[in-house]
Amino acid sequence: xxxxxxxxxxxxxxxxxxxxxxxxxxxxxxxxxxxxxxxxxxxxxxxxxxxxxxxxxxxxxxxxxxxxxxxxxxxxxxxxxxxxxxxxxxxxxxxxxxxxxxxxxxxxxxxxxxxxxxxxxxxxxxxxxxxxxxxxxxxxxxxxxxxxxxxxxxxxxxxxxxxxxxxxxxxxxxxxxxxxxxxxxxxxxxxxxxxxxxxxxxxxxxxxxxxxxxxxxxxxxxxxxxxxxxxxxxxxxxxxxxxxxxxxxxxxxxxxxxxxxxxxxxxxxxxxxxxxxxxxxxxxxxxxxxxxxxxxxxxxxxxxxxxxxxxxxxxxxxxxxxxxxxxxxxxxxxxxxxxxxxxxxxxxxxxxxxxxxxxxxxxxxxxxxxxxxxxxxxxxxxxxxxxxxxxxxxxxxxxxxxxxxxxxxxxxxxxxxxxxxxxxxxxxxxxxxxxxxxxxxxxxxxxxxxxxxxxxxxxxxxxxxxxxxxxxxxxxxxxxxxxxxxxxxxxxxxxxxxxxxxxxxxxxxxxxxxxx
Ligand SMILES: *[C@@H]1O[C@H](CO)[C@@H](O)[C@H](O)[C@H]1NC(C)=O
Ligand SMILES: *[C@@H]1O[C@H](CO)[C@@H](O)[C@H](O)[C@H]1NC(C)=O
Numbered sequence: 001x002x003x004x005x006x007x008x009x010x011x012x013x014x015x016x017x018x019x020x021x022x023x024x025x026x027x028x029x030x031x032x033x034x035x036x037x038x039x040x041x042x043x044x045x046x047x048x049x050x051x052x053x054x055x056x057x058x059x060x061x062x063x064x065x066x067x068x069x070x071x072x073x074x075x076x077x078x079x080x081x082x083x084x085x086x087x088x089x090x091x092x093x094x095x096x097x098x099x100x101x102x103x104x105x106x107x108x109x110x111x112x113x114x115x116x117x118x119x120x121x122x123x124x125x126x127x128x129x130x131x132x133x134x135x136x137x138x139x140x141x142x143x144x145x146x147x148x149x150x151x152x153x154x155x156x157x158x159x160x161x162x163x164x165x166x167x168x169x170x171x172x173x174x175x176x177x178x179x180x181x182x183x184x185x186x187x188x189x190x191x192x193x194x195x196x197x198x199x200x201x202x203x204x205x206x207x208x209x210x211x212x213x214x215x216x217x218x219x220x221x222x223x224x225x226x227x228x229x230x231x232x233x234x235x236x237x238x239x240x241x242x243x244x245x246x247x248x249x250x251x252x253x254x255x256x257x258x259x260x261x262x263x264x265x266x267x268x269x270x271x272x273x274x275x276x277x278x279x280x281x282x283x284x285x286x287x288x289x290x291x292x293x294x295x296x297x298x299x300x301x302x303x304x305x306x307x308x309x310x311x312x313x314x315x316x317x318x319x320x321x322x323x324x325x326x327x328x329x330x331x332x333x334x335x336x337x338x339x340x341x342x343x344x345x346x347x348x349x350x351x352x353x354x355x356x357x358x359x360x361x362x363x364x365x366x367x368x369x370x371x372x373x374x375x376x377x378x379x380x381x382x383x384x385x386x387x388x389x390x391x392x393x394x395x396x397x398x399x400x401x402x403x404x405x406x407x408x409x410x411x412x413x414x415x416x417x418x419x420x421x422x423x424x425x426x427x428x429x430x431x432x433x434x435x436x437x438x439x440x441x442x443x444x445x446x447x448x449x450x451x452x453x454x455x456x457x458x459x460x461x462x463x464x465x466x467x468x469x470x471x472x473x474x475x476x477x478x479x480x481x482x483x484x485x486x487x488x489x490x491x492x493x494x495x496x497x498x499x500x501x502x503x504x505x506x507x508x509x510x511x512x513x514x515x516x
Contacts, residue, residue, distance in 0.1 A: 037455030057114025263334030268391035340391035389438030
C-alpha cells in the first residue's frame, strides 16, 4: 500500500510537470552535448526493394506480402519499395545534404544468409552493405546498424517456427557474428533488435505481422495463442540478444571499439483518471511494454507485474540464462518514441473485451486517446498516435531512472501523413515541423535536467513501405513518387537541415570519433 501511494504521488508529480513546462523555446543544435548523434533512419525491407536480386533469399515479409496481400492496407509489398538497393548513393547524398552525423539502417538477414546458418554466406549481400557502409563513412557519417528490423529469412519460419523455436537463437548468434566480422571495423553502433516488443505483439498477439498467429479475443488466425506465444517469441529474442552481445563483448569489442544495444518501442502512458487504479494501470502498461525486455536484460528476469498476471504463460530463465543476460547487458538503450496515450485499469472494473488493443489485454489495461471526449493531442495518420511532445521528456527520464543511467539514443521519432493528401499538403508539412520541433524541445529539456541522451534519429529520411499500412502513410522528410522514384525535399527536410546546419556541424562530426 505504501508503495502504491508513493507510486501514485510520483505519477501525480509527473502530471504536474506536464502542465508546468514552458512551451516550445528556440531550439539550437549547440544546446545538445558534444558528439551528440543527429540522424535519420530507415530499415531494409521498407526501402531496399531488390527482393530477389543477387542471391537474396525470401524473407518472412516477402512470403507474407505475396501470400496474404489482404493483410496490407493497399495490397502492396516491398518488392521494389524505394529501390534503395540501386539508389543508395543518391539517398546518401540526400542524407549528407541535411548535415546529419549519423545514419541508422538495418541489414537484411536474408540478403546475407539466404538460408540461415545451414546455407552459405551470400557474398553479393556482404558486398552491398560493404559499399553502403564505405560510402556512409566516407561522408563523415556514423553508421548505426540494426541486425533485426522485423525481417528474417523465411526459412527460419519453416525450420523453427520462427521466434517460437529455441533453435533460432543459434541462427541469430551466427548471423550477428557474420556481420560483426564483415562490418565491425567501421560500424561502431550495433542494435540487435528493433522494437521486439512491438514485433511480437503484432506477429503473435494480433496476428497482423508474419507469421500471423493469434487467438481470440485478440484476432482471428488459423493458429496461435495470443496469451502465450508472444512471450515465448520474446524469450527467444532476449536470449538471442544476450548471445550476440556476449559474442560481441568477448570477441570484437576490444578490437573494434563499438557499442551494442537494443531498440524498444516506447509510448508514454498517462493515467486516464487520478484514481490509484489508473495510476497503477499506467505503470503496468509501461512494464508490459518497456520493462518486459529491459528488466531481463539489465536485471535478469521479467517484471513482477508480468509474473503475477501471466503466471505459467511467461517462460522462465534458468539461472545460467539469468547470468548470461546480466553479464551482457546493453551498452545503450534505443528508444523509439512517437506518442502518448491514456490508460484505464481493467482489474477493478472489467473493460469491454472487444475494445482491447494489442498486449494491453494481457496487461489488463485499456488504452484510449481521449479523456471526456477530448483527444490527448492532435491525431496523425497513424491510428492511435497523437502529437504529445511532453511525452518525450517523460519516457527518457523513466528509462534513465530505471536502468542506471545507461546511455539512451532516441532511435526513432517522426510524423505520418496520409498518402492521399494533396501534393501541396504533403510537401508543405508544417505539422511535421511542429511535431519534430516540439519533441526535440522536450528532449533538450530532459538533457538540460541531466538525462543521459546521446542521439536522436528522425523516422524517416524518405517515404517508404510502412508494413501493414503499405504505402498509404508517409513518414519521410523527402517525398517519394513511387512511379518515378523521384525524391523531393518536403518543408520538414529544409527545417531539419536549417536546425542541423545552425551550429558548426563540421565540429560535431570531428568530435564524434574522438569521443566514442
Ligand atoms: C485529479 O484530481 C483533481 C482534484 O483532486 C482534479 O482537479 C483533476 O482534474 C483530476 N485530474 C484528472 C485527470 O482527473
Ligand atoms: C485517405 O486514406 C485514409 C487511410 O488510407 C482513409 O481512411 C481516408 O478515408 C482517405 N481519405 C480520402 C479523402 O480518400
